[in-house]
Amino acid sequence: MASTAIDPVVLTADLVRCPSVTPAEGGALTLLQGLLSDAGFECHRVDRNGTPNLFARWGARGADRSFGFNGHTDVVPVGDHAAWTHDPFGAEIDGGYLWGRGATDMKSGVAAFIAAAIDFVRTTPPDGAVILTITGDEEGPGRDGTLALLDWMKARGEAMSVCLVGEPTCPDRMGEMIKIGRRGSMSVTFTARGVQGHSAYPHRARNPLHALVRLMDRLASTPLDQGTEHFEPSTLAITTIDTGNTATNVIPARATARVNIRFNDAHDSRSLEQMLRQRAQEVTGQTGVEFDLDVQVSGESFLTPPGPFIDLVMRAVEAETGLRPVLSTSGGTSDARFVKDHCPVVEFGLVGRTMHEVDERVEVAQIHQLKAIYARILRDYFA
Template identity: 75%
Template sequence: MSLDPVALTADLVRCPSVTPEEGGALRLLEGILTDAGFACTRVDRNGVPNLFARWGRQGANRTFGFNGHIDVVPVGDAAAWTHDPFGGEISDGWLWGRGATDMKSGVAAFVAAAVDFVRETPPDGAVILTITGDEEGDSVDGTVALLDWMAAEGEAMSVCLVGEPTCPEHLGEMMKIGRRGSMTAFFTARGVQGHSAYPHRARNPVSAVARLIDRLASHELDQGTEHFDPSTLAVTTIDTGNPATNVIPALCRATVNIRFNDLHTGTSLTDWLAAEAERVQGETGVAIDMTVKISGESFLTPPGSLSQLVADAVEAETGIRPEGSTSGGTSDARFVRAHCPVVEFGLVGKTMHQVDERVEVAQIPALKAIYKRVLKEYFA
């Protein structure tokens, strides 16, 4: 009997799995996959729930992997929702609820595709599913923990397809063949407090931060590369916490976020930021400290057999040839790429993280059909 991905999506949405809570989602999937002959292992780490499932023998010559997450962001104001955010209700052709788009529908589609595929045409090889509860959080103990466990246990994927929503408007129009890197820099400028009428007796950290931020924001990092748009730097906050108009504060903080292409690394950009901060410190006499958080490096899976396989399957099922893109934010593909070639393809993501998150019901079985075709063609 074919596994219904719409019903499974609804069941998953009804699991309140706000990061890092599992909410019953992985228990549900583990039961379904075990019944289908998958060997399942919970790979929880530091309270984060993760599931590894493999059909076929370990060390098979060909192993196709899927990766996804069941954790979701908070619902916000539940009263603002048209439908219960954890109700999994179907209305007007849409399935409503937190995670309906990002990405319980994607997980349901690849689970259903994998279960049907191994039951109908057992492949010469293995199918691995890695499902985490820590993609929307710090992402330290999710897919990273699964990959660490796999390395220790001798488990490996030959290639991997991540089921994140990738299409802007219509199912089939875009897949991700890479992602920009992401990093955040936090600056703290420490000056000398004083009266605004006597600025020569103070050392103004706000002026120093303004000078630094202007230089950073007006600097052109690059003009883009063959597969990437130009890198961007966004100023996200400048804070002094100063309510007085006649006081020069002693402290000012600022934060910038950089999304960068393959012309840069987190280290090279950190060096540039530090040099600019040191330059302003020398000009103003205001001490500027910096800390940096690198969320992920840029990466690219060069167009080749995997991207062609996915693109061919998408076109066969939808009539649309997907564009290979590196746009958008980060995903767990940034971790998988160190393990094996990885591509991302999933549903339309317009409502993800919004109030009234929802997915068009018809897209879910269509996505399952794409994933199932990918498996058939990979093992053909």
């Protein structure tokens, strides 16, 4: 077994060269399974419904202390290939940056933790277990990714005591932010059902657009809350209003609108759905237009309360970067929304300014720095 330290930049580059656009595995998990197996990790592919996932554990199952890491190797599409300065799957290093799709989100985070974990168990084998849950479906629907791993773990008696998610968390400077929770997310489609008619005789029709616009205005102009201790105010955004009506002299029979709500811990999806249905019923009573609602929930809001685990991560980040990180719940959703039902979870990773963009890239120095932070977290946790 090789005893040299794992270079996280080399590993990041190897992963970026794997074209693992969701739901393709692209060779990324196969690469990691081989590397981890050689380092003494027990590895299992936990694929479900064609979605690739990898579980790896060093140490005994059922250990009193098990440090978990969650990440993903799937990436979003590259978009216009010709718009890229460098090959999106070339992993070229230029100007101090490693370029490529997934360089920031989040193959560098996966590489940094695996490099830190392998070095750690080789040099100072801990009294406990180190567990990795790596999915190929974070950028996709998510139904058969981290959820499949957690279901598989529960069935086999595998458990993480705590978990670190390696998503990019820093807006501008390395070390400035840790995510201790996430807002919930739900999308709602409103279908307004009226009566079609001639626009010259509106009294003979029942215009669904008038009712729908009235409802959308009320929803958009009424704040959901003023924020809570750890969360900013919840938001509601109208994302589309459609009728499919190409005629200028016809009142349509139906119209649809969609909204997306990002909500804090003052709500859950059920209470928000109840509020939306009540508002719709009020407009129905005023206009006679009926509404159907289709509600899709991506995740509930959650918070890992500040405590020993978060303090440990904060100390490690500050020791390696010189910055005292802010505890945040901002941004979109992540797979932490699934992990939080299994064990306490926090997120820390790189500066994420270029994720999902053309010319996605990561500072090479930050990858080394992230490995050092993760290594310190592991040492301190098992100390």
